[in-house]
Amino acid sequence: EAQVTQNxxxxxxxxxxxxxxxxxxxxxxEYMSWYRQDPGLGLRQIYYSMNVEVTDKGDVPEGYKxxxxxxxxxxxxxxxxxxxxxSLYFCASxxxxxxxxxxxxxxxxxxxxxx
Amino acid sequence: AQSVTQPDIHIxxxxxxxxxxxxNYSYGATPYLFWYVQSPGQGLQLLLxxxxxxxxxxxxxxxxxxxxxxxxSFNLRKPSVHWSxxxxxxxxxxxxxxxTNKLIFGTGTxxxxxx
Numbered sequence: 001e002a003q004v005t006q007n008x009x010x011x012x013x014x015x016x017x018x019x020x021x022x023x024x025x026x027x028x029x030e031y032m033s034w035y036r037q038d039p040g041l042g043l044r045q046i047y048y049s050m051n052v053e054v055t056d057k058g059d060v061p062e063g064y065k066x067x068x069x070x071x072x073x074x075x076x077x078x079x080x081x082x083x084x085x086x087s088l089y090f091c092a093s094x095x096x097x098x099x100x101x102x103x104x105x106x107x108x109x110x111x112x113x114x115x
Numbered sequence: 116a117q118s119v120t121q122p123d124i125h126i127x128x129x130x131x132x133x134x135x136x137x138x139n140y141s142y143g144a145t146p147y148l149f150w151y152v153q154s155p156g157q158g159l160q161l162l163l164x165x166x167x168x169x170x171x172x173x174x175x176x177x178x179x180x181x182x183x184x185x186x187x188s189f190n191l192r193k194p195s196v197h198w199s200x201x202x203x204x205x206x207x208x209x210x211x212x213x214x215t216n217k218l219i220f221g222t223g224t225x226x227x228x229x230x
Binding site (some may be wrong): 004033035040041042043044045048057059090092103104105106107108109 | 119151156157158159161184204205217218220221222223
């Protein structure tokens with residue numbers, strides 16, 4: 001089954017404790033991205049990657065890092081989490097950049113709470 | 116800058132009734148427009164998309180949307196709502212081309228369905 005998986009699905013942590021949220025897709029997609037979803041703000045893009053070793057900032061990259069060492073994986077790293085990073089995080093992937101032909105597929109989300 | 120407005124935060128309809136969810140966009144050129152649905156605990160699923168041509172777009176699950184350039188709107192409709200349609204609905208816009216497949220999301224409309 002074609003899918004985007006994220007782990008963990010739920011995480012409660014404390015300020016300053018480094019964490020990684022994993023994202024993996026099994027569709028051989030080139031393009032992957034991370035969004036955060038906050039009440040009243042919709043989804044906002046954090047980082048994206050056009051291919052292995054190619055990443056760039058989205059709209060709200062502060063406090064986050066990403067890496068793309070393999071095509072299928074795109075982990076989101078919070079080096080020193082803060083309470084304002086409490087949010088629902090979505091990973092997405094698509095075959096390419098064409099909005100016409102390349103539908104974005106979203107993972108199930110990771111709900112992160114930083115105390 | 117591109118933006119999407121979903122004026123209704125929460126809507127309740129009776130099962131079997133018709134539904135219309137509003138979406139207004141701000142974009143200089145012809146936008147690419149999308150509707151996504153997020154069921155409880157699930158990721159986002161694409162319902163339909165508009166790029167050009169016929170302004171009435173058919174999607175999955177019996178949904179349709181109409182692009183009206185004069186009103187900068189892309190409202191989502193369904194003639195008869197089912198209880199399983201209870202979910203959060205997001206309208207999104209994307210720019211043409213560029214180096215990112217970024218979607219700009221609205222803040223979402225939460226749909227409740229009464230028996």
